[in-house]
Amino acid sequence: MLSFVAQRVLKGVIVLLAIVVLNFFLIRLAPGDPAIVMAGEAGASDQAFVKQLREKFGLDKPLPEQLFIYVKGVVSLDLGFSFRQQAPVAKLIGERLPATLLLTLTAFAISLTLGILFGTFAARLAGTFLDTAITVFALIFYAMPIFWVALMGILLFSVTMDWLPSFGYETVGANLTGLAHAVDVAKHLIMPAMTLGLFFMATYTRMTRASMLEVKRLDFVKTARAKGLSDAVIQRRHVLRNALLPVVTLAGVHSGTLIGGAVITETVFAWPGIGRLMYDALLQRDYNLLLGVFVICSAMVLTFNLITDLVYRLVDPRIEYAA
Amino acid sequence: MADGDWDGPTVALRARARAKRFRLVLLEKDYDMPKRVLLGLLLVCGLAAPALAQEPKTGGVINAVIQPEPPGLMLAQVQNGPTQMVSGNIFEGLLRYSPKLEPLPELAESWSVSEDAKTYTFKLKKGVTWHDGKPFTAADVLFSMEMLKQTHARARTNLAQVDKIETPDQHTVVFTLKQPFGPFLGIFEVGSMPMVPKHLYDGTDWKTNPYNNAPIGTGPFMFKEWQKGSFIRLVKNPNYHEKGKPYLDEIYWQIIPDAAARSVAYETGKVDVLPGGSVENFDVPRLSKLKDTCVTGAGWEFFSPLAWLWLNNRQGPLADKRVRQAIMYAIDRDFAKDVIWNGLGKVATGPSASTIKYYTDDVKKYPYDPAKAKALLKEAGYKGEKIRLLPLAYGETWQRWGEAVKQNLQDVGMTIETIATDVAGGNQKISDWDYDIAFTYLYQYGDPALGVGRNYISSNIAKGQVFNNVEGYSNPEIDKLFAEGAVATPDSKRKEIYEKAQKILVEDVPVAWMLELQFPTIMRCKVKNLITTGIGVNDGFKDAWLDK
Numbered sequence: 032m033l034s035f036v037a038q039r040v041l042k043g044v045i046v047l048l049a050i051v052v053l054n055f056f057l058i059r060l061a062p063g064d065p066a067i068v069m070a071g072e073a074g075a076s077d078q079a080f081v082k083q084l085r086e087k088f089g090l091d092k093p094l095p096e097q098l099f100i101y102v103k104g105v106v107s108l109d110l111g112f113s114f115r116q117q118a119p120v121a122k123l124i125g126e127r128l129p130a131t132l133l134l135t136l137t138a139f140a141i142s143l144t145l146g147i148l149f150g151t152f153a154a155r156l157a158g159t160f161l162d163t164a165i166t167v168f169a170l171i172f173y174a175m176p177i178f179w180v181a182l183m184g185i186l187l188f189s190v191t192m193d194w195l196p197s198f199g200y201e202t203v204g205a206n207l208t209g210l211a212h213a214v215d216v217a218k219h220l221i222m223p224a225m226t227l228g229l230f231f232m233a234t235y236t237r238m239t240r241a242s243m244l245e246v247k248r249l250d251f252v253k254t255a256r257a258k259g260l261s262d263a264v265i266q267r268r269h270v271l272r273n274a275l276l277p278v279v280t281l282a283g284v285h286s287g288t289l290i291g292g293a294v295i296t297e298t299v300f301a302w303p304g305i306g307r308l309m310y311d312a313l314l315q316r317d318y319n320l321l322l323g324v325f326v327i328c329s330a331m332v333l334t335f336n337l338i339t340d341l342v343y344r345l346v347d348p349r350i351e352y353a354a
Numbered sequence: 355m356a357d358g359d360w361d362g363p364t365v366a367l368r369a370r371a372r373a374k375r376f377r378l379v380l381l382e383k384d385y386d387m388p389k390r391v392l393l394g395l396l397l398v399c400g401l402a403a404p405a406l407a408q409e410p411k412t413g414g415v416i417n418a419v420i421q422p423e424p425p426g427l428m429l430a431q432v433q434n435g436p437t438q439m440v441s442g443n444i445f446e447g448l449l450r451y452s453p454k455l456e457p458l459p460e461l462a463e464s465w466s467v468s469e470d471a472k473t474y475t476f477k478l479k480k481g482v483t484w485h486d487g488k489p490f491t492a493a494d495v496l497f498s499m500e501m502l503k504q505t506h507a508r509a510r511t512n513l514a515q516v517d518k519i520e521t522p523d524q525h526t527v528v529f530t531l532k533q534p535f536g537p538f539l540g541i542f543e544v545g546s547m548p549m550v551p552k553h554l555y556d557g558t559d560w561k562t563n564p565y566n567n568a569p570i571g572t573g574p575f576m577f578k579e580w581q582k583g584s585f586i587r588l589v590k591n592p593n594y595h596e597k598g599k600p601y602l603d604e605i606y607w608q609i610i611p612d613a614a615a616r617s618v619a620y621e622t623g624k625v626d627v628l629p630g631g632s633v634e635n636f637d638v639p640r641l642s643k644l645k646d647t648c649v650t651g652a653g654w655e656f657f658s659p660l661a662w663l664w665l666n667n668r669q670g671p672l673a674d675k676r677v678r679q680a681i682m683y684a685i686d687r688d689f690a691k692d693v694i695w696n697g698l699g700k701v702a703t704g705p706s707a708s709t710i711k712y713y714t715d716d717v718k719k720y721p722y723d724p725a726k727a728k729a730l731l732k733e734a735g736y737k738g739e740k741i742r743l744l745p746l747a748y749g750e751t752w753q754r755w756g757e758a759v760k761q762n763l764q765d766v767g768m769t770i771e772t773i774a775t776d777v778a779g780g781n782q783k784i785s786d787w788d789y790d791i792a793f794t795y796l797y798q799y800g801d802p803a804l805g806v807g808r809n810y811i812s813s814n815i816a817k818g819q820v821f822n823n824v825e826g827y828s829n830p831e832i833d834k835l836f837a838e839g840a841v842a843t844p845d846s847k848r849k850e851i852y853e854k855a856q857k858i859l860v861e862d863v864p865v866a867w868m869l870e871l872q873f874p875t876i877m878r879c880k881v882k883n884l885i886t887t888g889i890g891v892n893d894g895f896k897d898a899w900l901d902k
Contacts, residue, residue, distance in 0.1 A: 063778030070507055071781045071820040072434035078816055080507045087561065115425040117432075117566040126582045185618055197618045198610050203585045204415060301610040303583025310611075311422065316778045 032344075039340070043333040050329045051105055051322065055098050058313075058321055064090055065115060065316045088114050088318075101319075105326060111319035115312075120323035124305055128327065130200055131304030133216075134296065135289050137224040142231035143282060149232070150239020150278075151271060157244060165236060173233035177292055181226045181299040188222060195222050198301035223300040227292050231285055235278055242274035249273075275346050283339025287332045408882070412601045414900035416881065418627035418891075419616050420586065420607040427577065427586070428566040429548040430498065431505045435892075438545040439629060440607050443588055443894040444485075445571035447544040448476055448495070448527075453655045453888045455711065455800045457539050461490065461549060461572065462527075471534035471843050478525040482595045484551045485576045492521035497552035501560065512541040512804070534841045536848050537711075537801035543656065543889050544573075546799070574600035574896035584609060594896070601899035613749060617641060626881055629891045630654065630873025635696050635751045641876050648879040651698070651872045653890020658707035658805070659873070661795035663759070663866040664784060668826040671741070672790055676734035678863035681791075682720035684727035684766040685759055691869055694755050698874060702867035704860040705806050709870070710798045712839075712852035717860040727766040740769045744783060744792035747776045756793060785820045795871055796821055800888070802852045807836035810855075810864055827864030 066084035085091045089100065104111050110120035153165040172180070189197035196202070196219050207215050246252065247270055255265045294306035305324050312320040343350050424437040429445045448462040457465075462476040482490040499519055502509035515535040520528045531538065541547055549572060554565050569577050572595070575588035586607040590600055608625055610616045617637045619625045621644065630653070633641065642649045663681070671677045687701045706713045741763070745756025760770045770791075775783060784792050798805030808814055811833050814822035832855055839851040875891060877884060883897040 061779060062775065063780075063782035067781050067785060067820060068778045069432075071777075072432075078818060080510060081818060083504070112562070114561065117426045117428065117561060123582065130583070182614060185615065189622055190618055193622070197622055197624070198615050199608070200581075200584055203417070203606050203608060204587075204604075297583075298611045299615055301584075301608075301612070301615060303581065303609075307583055307611055314776055314778060315425065317425075 036337070036341075039337050043330075043337065046333060047326065047329055048102070048105075051102060051326060052098065054322055054325045055101060056094075058316075058318060059094070061316070063316050065318065066090060068315050069115070101322065110323035110326065113312075113317055113320040113323075115315050115317040116320065120319050123308065123320060124323055124327055127303060127305045127308050130302060131290070131293055131297070131306060133220065134223055134227065134302055134304055135293055137220060138227035138231070138292075138296075139282070139286075139289060141224055141228035142235055143278075145228070146232040146235020147239050147271075147275070147278065149236040151243060151266070153236065153240040154243035154247070154270075154274075155266065157240075162240075166240070169233040169236040171233075172229040173237070175230075177226060177230055177295045178299055180229060181222070181296060184222045184226055185299070195219075197222075200303050219300075223296045223302050226300075227289070227296045230292065231289065234281065234285075238278050238281055239274060242277050243270050246270050246274045272346060276343070279339055279342050279346060283336050286335030286339075287328075290328050290331065410598075410601050410883070410897075410899040411902060412598075412899070413603055414601075414902060415604045415606065416602055416627060416895065416898065416900070417606045417608055417625045418629060419619065419625050419632045420609055420629075421613075421616065421632055422611065423583065423609045424586075426566055427569045427580070428563075429545065429569075430501055430550045431560065431566065433506060433508070433545070435631075438892045440586055440588070441548070441569065441571070442544050442573070442889070442892045443575040443605065443896070444569050444573045444577055445544055445548040445550075446573050446894075447542050447547050447549065448478075449539070449542040450893055451540070451543055451656050451800065451888045453652060455540065455655060455888050457542070458887065460542075460544075462542070465539070467539075472531045474529045474531070474538060476527045476529075478527065479595060480525055482572050483593055484553075484572055485570045485591060486551075486554075487593075488551065488553050490549070490551075490572050491524045492527045493524070494549055494552045495519075495527045496521050497556055498548070498550040501550050501555065502547065505560065506547075508799075509541070509547055511808075512538075512546070534843055535803070536840055536842065536845075537799075537803045540800050540804060543893070545889070545892055574894055575602075575605060578604075596896065600896045602895060605895055613637070620644075620876065626878045627884065627891075628876040630875050633876070634749060635694070635698065638698070638874055638876070639696055642874075646879045647876060648881075649874050649876050650885060651874045653875060653885035653888070653893075654871075654873060655709045655888035655890075656800050657797040657889075657892075658709045658800070659795050659797055659871040660702055660705075660707045661793070661868040661871050662702070663868065664789065664792040664794055664825050665863070665865055666787060666790050666825060667828075667864060668787065670790065671734065671736050671739050674734045674736075675862060676730045677736055678866065679720070680727040680730035680734070680736075680766065681763065681866050682863055683723045683730065684768070685762045685866065685868070686722040687868055688722065690755055690758060694751060694758060695869065695871070698872040700870040700872070702870050704856045704867055705810065705865075706802055706852070706856055707798050707870045710805070711801050712849045714853045714856055716853070717857050720860075724762075724766050731767060736768070738767065738769045740771055741790045742773050743770050744773050744775060744780055744789050746793040746795070747774075747780060752793065759791075759793075781820045784824050785818055787817060787824065787826065791866075794821070802855070803836070803840040806852075807840070807855075810859060811836050825864050827862070829858065829862065832858055 065088055066081050069084055070081050089097060101111060113120050113123055116123055149165050153162045156162045185197045188195040200219055201215050205215065252265060252269055255269050290306065293304060294310050296302065297304045297306040298310065309321065309324040312324060420436050420440060422436055424434065424440055426432040427437060427441050429437060429441040446461050448460060450458040450460045452458055461479055461482060463479040464477045466475050478492060484490055496519055499513060503513050515531050517530045517532045522528065551570050554570055555563055574591050574594045576591050578589045579587040588605045590603050594600060610619055613634045616628065617633045620628050620641060641647065665672045665678050665681065667673055691697065691699050691701055700708065703715045704717045743756065743760055746752040756772060760772055763770050783789050808822055810823060810827055812823065812828040815826055815828065835851050835855040839848050839855065842848045842851055875885065880901045882899050882901050884895065885891060886897045887893045
């Protein structure tokens with residue numbers, strides 16, 4: 032297993048470098064650069080000023096040289112300097128990463144737990160009113176755009192009922208500590224995490240239901256019944272465990288989508304994560320920061336995929352790791 | 355103003371003298387026994403209470419919205435709007451400007467201009483210290499000028515007029531100009547010319563200086579904390595050089611990226627101040643009607659934001675003046691004001707906003723007249739060639755405006771293709787002259803020499819530049835007028851020159867002027883004196899107080 036992990040990590044590093052190179056060129060295809068943005072903000076500019084900014088940012092160098100400098104930095108774990116924000120990229124990402132991890136992991140946990148739970152119920156109660164109700168709700172949450180769910184959540188729970196805060200990570204100026212702070216953050220987390228999680232929950236519900244109904248028809252389930260095992264044991268040990276494989280695959284694939292969804296969620300709820308940082312960096316053509324966020328997000332996705340592969344083994348012992 | 359010596363603080367001193375005379379009158383009347391009794395009765399009846407309530411109270415915290423999050427707070431190096439709004443509390447300039455754009459003292463307590471209008475002498479206020487306790491001196495001013503020449507595009511342009519800067523003593527700075535420059539006293543507010551602490555920046559790498567993100571200024575509030583993506587916290591400067599100020603203890607600038615969420619934050623009481631432009635315009639009427647909400651359009655006099663359409667004069671149908679005039683007639687600007695901007699703002703009459711110096715409305719008028727537009731297009735031989743329109747990616751209001759203009763132009767027979775871009779992409783296209791019509795709005799900085807001429811003089815035509823003469827208009831007469839206007843004396847001469855320039859430009863329509871924009875500031879009524887100058891919220895909250 033260790034050699035499998037080592038091999039995957041090595042492949043991951045190569046993929047990461049390929050992502051860096053590809054993104055390096057892709058973001059430069061977009062019209063505009065940081066010098067144009069900054070000169071525009073200053074309200075006046077002359078060519079000498081724009082030229083001076085480009086020299087300051089190293090944008091006057093040939094592209095291959097810029098790429099070489101950047102890749103050299105990344106290899107030595109230096110993500111560069113954000114000239115827009117006047118701070119090292121690693122520091123800027125480090126400040127925001129915990130909030131994004133908290134949001135995405137909570138949303139992930141909510142979606143997976145509720146999705147599998149509702150999917151199992153729906154499969155067991157297939158054809159009943161409850162199954163139809165779960166299916167309809169799952170489809171509604173799947174079909175509604177994240178930003179719409181977010182705004183409706185704010186309207187209902189913040190404006191109308193005043194139950195939950197509408198924005199932010201914590202109550203600004205409250206200076207809470209310890210448990211009180213944790214509760215405060217949790218209150219702020221509920222709406223963004225639910226908004227982000229509900230979409231994925233709907234997918235997992237549908238997937239679990241479909242997969243369980245398919246597995247239920249297989250011969251080994253009949254054998255288990257013939258052996259006289261209780262229905263609960265059959266569902267848990269034989270049906271659900273086998274039905275989870277496609278859900279696990281989907282969850283691994285979703286790790287990237289989850290971060291994409293975080294951009295919208297973080298924007299609507301003013302959640303101070305890297306999703307919003309990435310969006311701002313894109314608008315401001317903050318190349319180093321944008322590439323830095325891409326590197327970190329790609330690394331996260333690769334890590335999630337590795338974890339998914341490892342979870343396969345836990346779910347299905349028949350799977351072996353080929354070194 | 356530039357004609358002979360002129361003492362800057364005169365206006366303020368006169369105002370103080372008027373206030374003193376008023377108090378004296380009251381005191382004199384106080385000796386009048388029956389009136390004293392009447393005053394007592396009024397007090398008992400509570401009729402004098404509102405006047406008493408206006409005495410500033412100290413303490414309290416203001417939560418204001420800032421959008422987008424500033425990329426940095428070092429005003430000398432970052433000049434975007436949000437940076438100015440936050441850092442206008444931390445840094446200061448030599449002067450401030452009244453709503454009528456008269457200079458007011460800030461770090462300079464007085465100033466004088468030589469007879470030949472080429473030498474400006476500023477006397478700095480004594481006893482001013484930086485937030486770290488070090489004294490503010492003329493050396494800081496000199497260093498700031500050197501730094502700004504390299505880092506601040508607008509200051510760099512303005513300082514190009516300066517031949518030399520001398521500091522005869524610690525509290526005197528003398529600027530000698532190459533030639534008289536009419537608007538020179540108008541370039542010293544905090545956003546245009548922020549003072550930088552020499553002792554923290556001299557000899558360092560400015561772009562990576564650690565104080566860029568924990569700035570030290572002389573302003574009424576000190577930087578305390580910045581939780582990226584959440585809030586910026588400023589606290590009262592206890593050693594501020596204006597005794598008794600600031601009144602507030604703290605300011606929290608809350609970072610809320612989504613416009614709808616910013617409206618909700620105000621509605622749910624989480625923020626007290628929505629500076630102009632914080633929410634979409636269609637939300638303004640609803641928020642204005644909320645309980646204990648006050649709205650003001652003041653504080654934009656210095657910037658005077660003017661919206662227009664860049665028209666690429668170089669190529670295709672727009673090279674013909676008649677087509678450009680047709681565009682002016684074809685666009686229903688009253689509709690834009692009344693419907694898209696909810697009645698806020700004013701229809702522009704030409705290149706100058708009505709709030710800046712030497713404005714005249716004695717120019718050719720372009721009312722909404724589709725029939726005239728069609729006739730002009732026919733006369734110019736327009737045959738339905740495709741025109742590319744770039745809306746401004748500043749949010750929903752601007753998108754809607756883009757659609758309305760497209761519809762207006764299509765109604766008179768023009769073929770319009772909308773090109774969607776983000777702000778950076780739009781700037782690139784405009785600076786590469788790769789557009790036909792493009793939305794923009796720019797500040798005018800109080801004087802045509804600072805914020806108007808740059809968009810029309812032919813020496814400002816250069817590919818790769820943004821917000822200069824990107825339309826490619828070239829008229830030697832206009833070049834001559836703006837060159838003369840900047841250096842002419844006295845004021846009456848400048849007025850004459852700029853009025854003539856406005857008439858020529860409005861006839862030629864190098865760009866299509868749309869609206870003088872108004873960005874109302876929405877706040878709780880308990881917030882008093884938030885806006886006291888023509889620079890508005892960008893000038894800091896040193897006069898603001900809470901009527902708790």
